[in-house]
Amino acid sequence: MIYTVTLNTxxxxxxxxxxxxxxxxxxxxxxxxxxxxxxxxxVSVVLSQxxxxxxxTGFIGEYNQAILISLLENKxxxxxxxxxxxxxxRESTVVVDNSGQGSFMITEAGFEITxxxxxxxxxxxKSNVKEKDFVVFAGSPPKNYSIExxxxxxxxxxxxxxxxxxxxxxxxxxxAMKLQPFFIKPNEFEFQEIVGKPLNTEQEFVKEMKKILxxxxxxxxxxxxxxxxxxxxxxxxxxxxxxxxxEVNDTGCGDVFVGGLVAKLSENDRNIKEAIRFAxxxxxxxxxxxxxxxxxxxxxxxxxxxxxxxTIGGM
Ligand code: TA6
Numbered sequence: 001m002i003y004t005v006t007l008n009t010x011x012x013x014x015x016x017x018x019x020x021x022x023x024x025x026x027x028x029x030x031x032x033x034x035x036x037x038x039x040x041x042x043v044s045v046v047l048s049q050x051x052x053x054x055x056x057t058g059f060i061g062e063y064n065q066a067i068l069i070s071l072l073e074n075k076x077x078x079x080x081x082x083x084x085x086x087x088x089x090r091e092s093t094v095v096v097d098n099s100g101q102g103s104f105m106i107t108e109a110g111f112e113i114t115x116x117x118x119x120x121x122x123x124x125x126k127s128n129v130k131e132k133d134f135v136v137f138a139g140s141p142p143k144n145y146s147i148e149x150x151x152x153x154x155x156x157x158x159x160x161x162x163x164x165x166x167x168x169x170x171x172x173x174x175x176a177m178k179l180q181p182f183f184i185k186p187n188e189f190e191f192q193e194i195v196g197k198p199l200n201t202e203q204e205f206v207k208e209m210k211k212i213l214x215x216x217x218x219x220x221x222x223x224x225x226x227x228x229x230x231x232x233x234x235x236x237x238x239x240x241x242x243x244x245x246x247e248v249n250d251t252g253c254g255d256v257f258v259g260g261l262v263a264k265l266s267e268n269d270r271n272i273k274e275a276i277r278f279a280x281x282x283x284x285x286x287x288x289x290x291x292x293x294x295x296x297x298x299x300x301x302x303x304x305x306x307x308x309x310x311t312i313g314g315m
Contacts, residue, residue, distance in 0.1 A: 002134045002266055003125070003162075004044040005153070006058035008110045008142045009081065010037030010092040011067050012251070012292045017097040021104065027097075035292040036071045037092045039139030039167060039255045045293045046259025046282065048076040052266060055080050057124060059113055059142065061087035075293070082120045087111040096249045096290060103251045109143045118149055122156055131161035134182070134262055138167035138255060147175050154179050167258050169193065180216035182265075185258060187223040205230050206237045206313045213315070219272065221261075223254055228280065230312075233272045237313035240276055243306035245284045252292040257283035260300075277307045 012035040021027050036045060044056035056072060060081040068089055069079050090108035129135060135157045141150055150172050157164050164181035166173060169190045177184065177194070192199050195208045209220045209232035220232040226247075231238040260282035264275035281303035285295040 001128070001130065002047055002052065002054040002136070002262060003129065004040040004047075004054060004056050004058075004136045004138070005121075005125075006038040006040040006056065006139050007113070007137075007145060007150075008038060008090065008139055009041060009058055009060045009068055010090050010107065010110070010139075011035075011064065011071075012037035012092045012094050014094045014096060014249075014251075014290065014292065016290065017095065019097060020099040021095055021097045033291060034067060034071065035294075036068065036075075037292060039258075040136050041068075041072060041077070041139075042252050042255030042293045043136050043138060043259040043262060044072065044077045045075045046256055046295070047263055047266075048078070049295075049297065050263050052263050054078065055128075057081055057121065059084055059117055059121070061089035061111055063088040065089060071293075080124070082117050082124070084111060084114060084117050094249070094251050094292065096251075100247060102247065103249050105251060111142065112144055113142050113149075118152075122152060125153060125156045125162075126160070129157055129160040129162040133160075133162040134165055134266060135162045136165040136167070136258065136262055137176070138165075138258055140169070141172060147171055151175050151179075154181075165258065165262055167254065177212065177215065177217055180218075182217075182269075183219035183221060183261070184212070184217055185221040185223055185254070185261075187225065187254070191222045202230065202239065202312060206232070209237065210315060221276075223257070225250075229276070231272070231276055235315045236311055238273070238276070239310045239312045240280055241308040241310075242280050243284050243303045245288050245303070247287045249290050249292070250287050253283045253286050256286040256293070256295055273309050277304050277309060280304075280307045 047054040090110035092107040095104040166176040222230040260279035
């Protein structure tokens with residue numbers, strides 16, 4: 001079984017503009033849509049749309065849980081969130097204009113998680129995660145969610161011999177790496193943050209990726225946004241160049257990438273190049289869609305052919 005853990009779920013409120021967002025101007029909204037937010041939730045969408053069993057868990061606010069749950073269930077996601085009473089799930093406002101320059105995202109902090117809720121999630125993972133299960137932690141932890149609480153979740157997965165997939169940043173990612181996760185996927189800025197220095201060339205990135213692999217992380221992916229990614233796995237390092245697409249909304253691309261990667265790794269955890277190729281293609285497909293969690297598997301099949309994977313180094 002695969003579990004996706006979104007500690008800070010969100011409802012994405014997407015404002016669609018027919019013009020370019022401009023300061024000091026009354027920017028008119030053409031229409032508003034709502035979609036899934038929170039990051040690991042997107043991973044569940046990919047897995048469910050591919051017919052791969054998975055459970056979406058984490059924390060959700062009582063008051064507006066129906067919106068997010070219905071969005072997820074409409075995409076065949078099995079939801080088992082810890083509902084925190086008296087709270088409202090945060091909103092992430094995404095502005096998509098017709099500049100083709102990417103979206104604007106303005107995200108609420110979300111509610112603080114009680115000790116009771118934390119323990120309920122710990123118990124869920126402790127009782128259900130089995131050996132080799134993937135557990136995907138993605139998205140920023142809630143306000144004041146301590147490193148200790150975060151680490152306890154990861155340790156629970158490790159104790160059950162589950163495989164940790166992490167899409168996090170800063171001290172949360174640094175802590176996760178101490179537990180030899182199966183993979184990490186920082187972007188280039190988050191990667192330089194965790195290594196503690198600026199990196200200016202591809203080989204400088206590769207050198208730092210090597211160290212992380214030697215410390216026990218199985219797969220290191222450094223996301224470069226539109227430029228693709230750098231991948232380190234076992235003895236090899238790859239540069240991945242994505243297909244050229246007409247971007248509509250980049251929101252959710254990184255999350256859908258993780259979903260595609262986990263989907264392929266759950267089927268065959270040795271063919272990394274196939275997994276990366278698919279993840280890159282499905283992420284590109286997402287970029288051509290307005291919604292945060294929309295993509296097209298048929299389009300992904302076509303885009304896979306345009307992904308370029310080059311070997312750029314070895315251990
Ligand atoms: O990556 C896209 C997205 O998941 C949006 O849908 C929005 O919900 C936001 O990121 C949440 O990110 P955060 O890091 O605040 O959990």
